Amino acid sequence: MSIDAAPFTISIGDEVIADLHDRLDRTRWTDAATVDDWSQGAPLAYVQDMCRYWRAQYDWTARQAVLNRYPQFTMTLDGEGDEPLDVHFVHLRSSAPDATPLILTHGWPGSFVEFLDVVGPLTDPAGHGAAGAPAFHVVVPSLPGFGFSGRPRRPGWGVERIATAWDQLMVALGYDRYYAQGGDWGAIVTTAIGIQARGHCAGIHVNMPVAFPTPEDFVDATPEELAIAGRLGYYDTTESGYAKQQATRPQSLGYGLVDSPVAQAAWILEKFYTWTDNDGAPEDAVDRDRMLDNVMVYWLTATATSSARLYWESMGSMPAGQVLVPSGISQFPKDIIAASRRWSERVYADLRYWNVLEQGGHFAAMEEPDLFVAELRAWAQAIS
DSSP, X not given: OOOOOEEEXXXXXXXXHHHHHHHHHTOOOOOOOSSSSSTTSSOXXXXXXXXXXXXXXXXXXXXXXXXXXXXXXXXXXXXXXXXOEEEEEEEEOOSOTTOEEEEEEOOTTXXXXXXXXXXXXXXXTGGGTOTTSOOEEEEEEOOTTSTTSOOOSSSOOOHHHHHHHHHHHHHHTTOSSEEEEESTHHHHHHHHHHHHOOSOEEEEEESSOOOOOOGGGGTSOOHHHXXXXXHHHHIIIIIOHHHHHHHHOHHHHHHHHHHOHHHHHHHHHHHHHHSSOOSSSGGGTSOHHXXXXXXXXXXXXXXXXXXHHHHHHHTTOOOOSOBOSOEEEEEOTBSSOOOOHHHHHHHBTTEEEEEEOSSOBSSHHHHOHHHHHHHHHHHHHHHO
16 A cells, blocks of 8 residues: 555646536426425526536636645555555645644535635634634545545445545554544544544544434433434435435436536535525525535546445445544534434543534535634644
8 A cells, every 4th residue: 555645736628628518508408397496306497597607607727726726635545455546635734833633524415625615724723813723734535436536446445444544544644643524424434433443533523423313212302302303304204315326326326417517516506405504595505616616526527426336335334333532523503414412422422522503504614614613623622
């Protein structure tokens, strides 16, 4: 296994963008939904409007330059398996002498783009009006099969193996002691890092705790816990169709998403509507260009299928065991699921930071970067 990090620059040829524009121009549109809301999926008028913007106003040359402002690398990791992969990551060191290494992990349908607005404040708090706040050396990897990371060609790259690979990555970068954070699949990977406890991770933070009720919990459930359980039930019956499809037939789904930019955009943008704290449109919560940056990471790399396979690998096998390292949880109100503190403490046995916020959703670092950074600083102080 290589431990050398190779510099990486995003460089997409003009012909690739020309192909995207041609496909957008030749879209064969479906008919409109029979309702006037998002209950059947992303509405035709919204997707058409967003794709017109994508085609005519979104400037990939400028956006690529923005993404390339962040130092990026690749490193070959094996996660203690027999299929090494080149993993893409952002790595920015802080100038603060007491900075703590921190690995931030995204989920689906996110990417490393989720964290770009928080890298600066986390690495340079003084330069962002927060002198004296904790500083971090920040590492933001792309999950295997996502974006500019390599695509697994054989089964086996599930959550536990990714957690092992992330520990390998941090140690290879010279970080024998580090913190880990994540949401969505990133929360699950981060929880697995804490459970594995390989001696390097000194604390974890998640903004989507991997903790669920037992039948016994309902004997004395609080009104808050009953409401959270209701949210879990709603997600399972109404919002989880995408997960079931990706967990069972990612290959069949992938043909359409890799071939049609409209399909890829709609598949992702629907989640930015449903999972963000917005006032009726996704861009109320996340800027259009930033959402399209995220869509482009999937489209340009043709990784709709390979990213969906993480569901096939791990949807039915969440990490088992307790997290014994110091932990923190921040829950944003419009996230897709939540957990009570009682349920969480069964998994996160040394839970030192807990906060339920009043605004924000699933893509917390994109929606509320200032709040997200404040939560990480408070958690770091609580476990230091």
